[in-house]
Amino acid sequence: MAEIQPVVMPKFGLSMTEGAVLDWHKAEGETVAPGEELMDVETTKITNAYESPVGGTLRRQVAREGETLPVGALVAVLADPSVPESEIDAFITDFQANFVPPEAGGEGEEDAPRAQKAETPQGAINYLEAGGGSGPPVVLVHGFGGDLNNWMFLQPLLAENRRTIALDLPGHGASAKQTGSGDVASLAAAVAGLLDALSIESAHLVGHSLGGAVTLHLASTAPQRVETLTLIAPAGLGSEVDADYIDGFLKASRRKEMKPVLQRLFADPSLIRREMVEEVLKFKRLDGVDEALTAIAEACFPQGRQGLSYREALAGLSCPVQVIWGEADIIVPVSHAEGLPEAVTVTRLPGTGHMAQMEKASEVARLIEGLMGRA
Amino acid sequence: MSKKSFRQAINEAMHQEMERDPNVILMGEDVAGGMGAPGEEDAWGGVLGVTKGLVGTYGRERVLDTPITESAFVGAAAGSAITGLRPIVELMFVDFMGVCFDQIFNQAAKFRYMFGGKAKTPLVVRTMYGAGFRAASQHSQSLYPVFTHIPGLKVAIPSSPYEAKGLLISAIRDDDPVIFFENKMMYDDEGEVPDEAYTIPFGEANLTREGKDVTIVAFGRMVNLANQAADALAKEGISCTVVDPRTTSPLDLDTILECVEDTGRLVVVDEASPRCNMATDIAAQVAQDAFAHLKAPVRMVAPPHTPVPFSPSLEDAYLPTAAKIQEAVRMTMNAAQREVA
Numbered sequence: 001m002a003e004i005q006p007v008v009m010p011k012f013g014l015s016m017t018e019g020a021v022l023d024w025h026k027a028e029g030e031t032v033a034p035g036e037e038l039m040d041v042e043t044t045k046i047t048n049a050y051e052s053p054v055g056g057t058l059r060r061q062v063a064r065e066g067e068t069l070p071v072g073a074l075v076a077v078l079a080d081p082s083v084p085e086s087e088i089d090a091f092i093t094d095f096q097a098n099f100v101p102p103e104a105g106g107e108g109e110e111d112a113p114r115a116q117k118a119e120t121p122q123g124a125i126n127y128l129e130a131g132g133g134s135g136p137p138v139v140l141v142h143g144f145g146g147d148l149n150n151w152m153f154l155q156p157l158l159a160e161n162r163r164t165i166a167l168d169l170p171g172h173g174a175s176a177k178q179t180g181s182g183d184v185a186s187l188a189a190a191v192a193g194l195l196d197a198l199s200i201e202s203a204h205l206v207g208h209s210l211g212g213a214v215t216l217h218l219a220s221t222a223p224q225r226v227e228t229l230t231l232i233a234p235a236g237l238g239s240e241v242d243a244d245y246i247d248g249f250l251k252a253s254r255r256k257e258m259k260p261v262l263q264r265l266f267a268d269p270s271l272i273r274r275e276m277v278e279e280v281l282k283f284k285r286l287d288g289v290d291e292a293l294t295a296i297a298e299a300c301f302p303q304g305r306q307g308l309s310y311r312e313a314l315a316g317l318s319c320p321v322q323v324i325w326g327e328a329d330i331i332v333p334v335s336h337a338e339g340l341p342e343a344v345t346v347t348r349l350p351g352t353g354h355m356a357q358m359e360k361a362s363e364v365a366r367l368i369e370g371l372m373g374r375a
Numbered sequence: 376m377s378k379k380s381f382r383q384a385i386n387e388a389m390h391q392e393m394e395r396d397p398n399v400i401l402m403g404e405d406v407a408g409g410m411g412a413p414g415e416e417d418a419w420g421g422v423l424g425v426t427k428g429l430v431g432t433y434g435r436e437r438v439l440d441t442p443i444t445e446s447a448f449v450g451a452a453a454g455s456a457i458t459g460l461r462p463i464v465e466l467m468f469v470d471f472m473g474v475c476f477d478q479i480f481n482q483a484a485k486f487r488y489m490f491g492g493k494a495k496t497p498l499v500v501r502t503m504y505g506a507g508f509r510a511a512s513q514h515s516q517s518l519y520p521v522f523t524h525i526p527g528l529k530v531a532i533p534s535s536p537y538e539a540k541g542l543l544i545s546a547i548r549d550d551d552p553v554i555f556f557e558n559k560m561m562y563d564d565e566g567e568v569p570d571e572a573y574t575i576p577f578g579e580a581n582l583t584r585e586g587k588d589v590t591i592v593a594f595g596r597m598v599n600l601a602n603q604a605a606d607a608l609a610k611e612g613i614s615c616t617v618v619d620p621r622t623t624s625p626l627d628l629d630t631i632l633e634c635v636e637d638t639g640r641l642v643v644v645d646e647a648s649p650r651c652n653m654a655t656d657i658a659a660q661v662a663q664d665a666f667a668h669l670k671a672p673v674r675m676v677a678p679p680h681t682p683v684p685f686s687p688s689l690e691d692a693y694l695p696t697a698a699k700i701q702e703a704v705r706m707t708m709n710a711a712q713r714e715v716a
Contacts, residue, residue, distance in 0.1 A: 068609065177571075254579050256630075274585045285541060285573040 004083060004091045005054045007076040009069045012043055013152030017102065018070045019043045021063040032058050032078060035362055039063075039075070044275035048153060051362045057081050059088050070101035115148065115174065120193030122186070123176025127167040127194060131159030136202050136227045138368070140166040141191060143209025143235070144296065145249045147173030147283065150208060153361035158368060165203075167194055169211065171292030173283065182295035184210075184236070184308055188217040195225060204372050208232040208357060209332060210300060213310060219321075220313035227375045229321045230368050233329050233354050235300070236310035238336035243304030245331050246297050250290075255281065267328040267353035315341045320374045324367055326352030326359065345371070377570065382425050382562040384536035385501075388543040389426065389463060391572045393433050396461060399547060401429060402439040402448055403465030403501075422467055423503070423562055445475035449500065453483040453552070456498040461547060466502040468514045469556065472521070483552040484527030495550040499543070505558040505596060505646060506694055512682035515690075517647040519594070520656070522554045523623040529553040529577060530624045534598035536566040541575030542621060548574065558596040558646075578625035582634070586614030589704045590634040592657055593619060593644035597695060601644050604700035613708060623653055631657060632665050639670035640707040644695055649677040671710035674703040 009019050022040035026032050038052040056078035063075040074095045077088055115128045128148050138158050142150040148166035158164045168175040170190045171182070180186040191214060195203060204227045207215030212234020219226040235241065248261035259277050263269035283289060300307055314321065322345040325334045331354040337346045347367055352359045379387065393399045407430040408419035420427030430438040441448035445466060452464035466472065472479070479500065486494045506515040522530045529551055533539035539557070546553035583598060584591075584605045593601035598619040605615035616634045620627050635641050641661055645654035654675040661673060676695045684690045 066612075253576055255582070274582055278581070282537075282569070282573070285575060286569060287572040287574075 003056075004077060004079040004088065005056055006074055006091075006095060007038065007052060007054065007078060009063075009071050009073045009075055010041065010050055011071040011156075012041070012048060013045065013149055016043050016045070016071060018068055020068040021065060021075055022047060023065050024061055025049070026058045028058055028061055030058050032056060043273065045273050045279070046276055046358070047271050047273065048358070048361075052078070054078055059083070060092065062092060072102060073099060117174070118194055118197040120190060120197050122170055122180065122190035122193050123178050125167055125170070125176070125190055125194045125197070126174035127165050128155070129163065129165050130155055131162055131164045133162040135162055136204060137163035137165055137200060138372075139191070139195070139200075139203040139205050140164065141205065141207040141211035141214050142166075142169065142172065143211045144246065144300070145172070145280070145293065146208065146211070149173075149279070150355070151357060154357045154365055154368075157361060157365035161369070165194075165198070165200075167191065169214070171289065171296055177286070177288030177292045179292045179295050181299055182292070182297075183299035184213045184217050185221075186299075187214045187296070188221070191215070191218055192222060192225070201225065202227050204228045204230070204368070204375070206230040206232065206357075206368060207234060209354065210235045210296075212236060213300070213306075213308065216310040216313055219317055219319065220310065223318065226317075226319050228319055228371045229317065230371055231321070231323045232356050232364065233325050233332050233334075234323065234336075235306055235332060236308060237314070237323075237340070238309075238333070239305050240333055240336075241301055241304065241306050242331040243301075246301050246304065250293055250297060253281070253284065258284075264330055265354045266359060267326060267351055268359075271359070311340075314344065320371050321345075322347065322367060322371050324349065324356055324364055326354060326356045328352055329354045377568070378565050379536050379540075379568040380562060381533075381536045381539050381557070381564045381566075382423070384540040384566075384568045385425055385543055385557065386427060386429075387568070388540045388547070388572075389429060390432070392544055392547045393429065393437065395572070396547075397437075398459060399461045399463065400437045400439065400455070401426060401433075401463045401465070402441055402452060404441055404443055404467050406430075406465050407435065407438045407440040421465065423559065425501075425557070425562070426465065445471050446478060449475040450478040450482065452500075453478050453486075453496065453498055456483070456496045456552070457486055457494045461497045461499075463499045463501060463547065466500050468510075469502040469504045469518045470513050470516050472502075472518060479522075479528070479552070479554070480525045484525050487551065488527060496552045497547075497550045498552040499546045499549075499555055500552070501543075501555045501557060503559045504556050505560055506678070506683045506690060507560045509685070509687060509690065510559070511685040515683035517556075517595075517645075519554070519556050519623055520647050520652045523626075523653065523656075524651075527552070528624060529622060530556070531577065531622045532556045532558075532595040533621070534583075534593075534595055534619050536564060536568045538575065538581070538619070538621060540568050541573050542577075544572055545574040545577060549577070556595060561596055564599075575621065577622045578627050579621065580627035580630040581619045581621055582616060582630075583619055584615055584617040586616045586638065588613050588615060588638055589640040589642060589707055590616045590618060590631070590638045591642045591644060591700065591704065592631055593617065593700075594623065594653055595646065597644040597646055600695060600697045601700055603697040604704065607697065608701055608704055613704060615704060626657075628657075628660055628664075632661065635661050635665045636668045639668055640704075641669070641673045642676060642700065642703045642707060643673065644676040644700055646695060647677065649675065649680050652677060671707040674707055676700050676703050
């Protein structure tokens, strides 16, 4: 069928209003498969390869390289080679005539998912819900110093098929800054508290880094609540952790100090943009954050080592479990993925750092979908 | 996090600090007379409503309406600061500095130095500045370069609601006298501001745009104009870095020099009169420390050297605009092209 398919400027995360097409990975006339990298999109926060949501022949690069366009604007047109140029032109003219750019903070923003807070015994937990459906939701748990924005690329992909919830751990993001002891058990209690507050009996858990240890703790202490468990570069499977990252993150209060710390998280440090550094600093400037992060670091990473091992707990889990790790991870070494129980699927991603869910969002989404299919 | 106006952000900073620390007090003309109190006390909340609700919450003991005697109440605030209070004093218009400047530059600014470091002076002087308000030449000046000139004073110029709250809380918690400049045209500007208290460090410039061709340094309300200019220029293919130094004293010269080294071109935008202002200061320091990196002469965008006109059309012509900034940026680009040719 000679269908014309538009590709529009994607929206990465809540605050993105526009992006620039940095460069094209496909030339006009080339065939594009769904999920193939079409172009690099640069936002003020991060640069990310955008994978085509549709397949076909790239008939028109509507956006020039370097051009900045609002979210939802037409960037490319895909169609079968049999579609005449005149129809492509007509399609573009029609699209542009009807396109209304979303106003920053305007009416169009009302439909977008918004973060909200739930009261739990561990204090207010901030979370972002997206997608829907009746099955058990996916719950996304970030790592030390992270927040729910760490899932900005992955969450929309998972939300196409089901309900997803990304949360801010205590002491992080917009959640309460009181952390209690700040250890893994207290953080896991906060996640359980959010599940209770939202009347979620069980969920597919995805934990990144320290959030991996938190979800492991939850899966081993409350197995009935966990449908599947995906661990991305998790803590809890070895003793090493990049102390330079932990210390650097705690100490940095200035842009110049924070940028190199955040760059350690990614295989390609140039992905980090100004606004991502600024957002982390904005969080760190809040009263109470220093104390909260220090308490968590001391409880979870005493003397720059990981304090707890969940290897034994992992062996005892009955739900499907997978581990995903970037081979270029310098925060928690990929060697911790060795010697795990046979039932645990391990996927190593080449050319990927600690933030696999950002650097390889589509691949991670496919792996999570695959594991959930086994539940 | 929620949208708040510049006015609300400043009000919230004072609320949260007065709540946190009983030593924080507020004094100035009409700063009480505020909302949240019956009768006469309900009248003002500051001349533009910035201190609304504070007297109702913290009472007459801590929110003091003063007579129209700047020399007396600014002096009283400086004195109370060295006794352990943390006064916020409102100098309604910075143009009134003339009647209280000895208390600021010879007293507050010098206490720590003259007492061999044994005295702290945690004083904040909040003051309105800036043209465009049709307030004529005695209520429209941008006098921050005068305060920047005085060793012992810190000078903060917030460029957005987020910056205003964080910089004011830093100012209140600082043990040195801080002059806090609020542009009177910005009180209704809105932006995302966290509900919690937070601090923004002094002497740490913020980059509001990152580019490779030209560095634009701008202060206070000029930052937003520089951002508008940078966004318009990006469509022409000229990419600009915009630097908001946040504080003129201390000044984050390192960041400015780094940006100039990256871009090779500098435009400084300053709302203050053009002689001996921040633009001339930065241009001189860049010429001294980064001359070899400059591909074009530094351009300054500032008003003409005249009093702020009362005629609306003249006042509009007097002020820097995004269009004037764009023109200056293009001139630095063209200068470079001529050099290559």
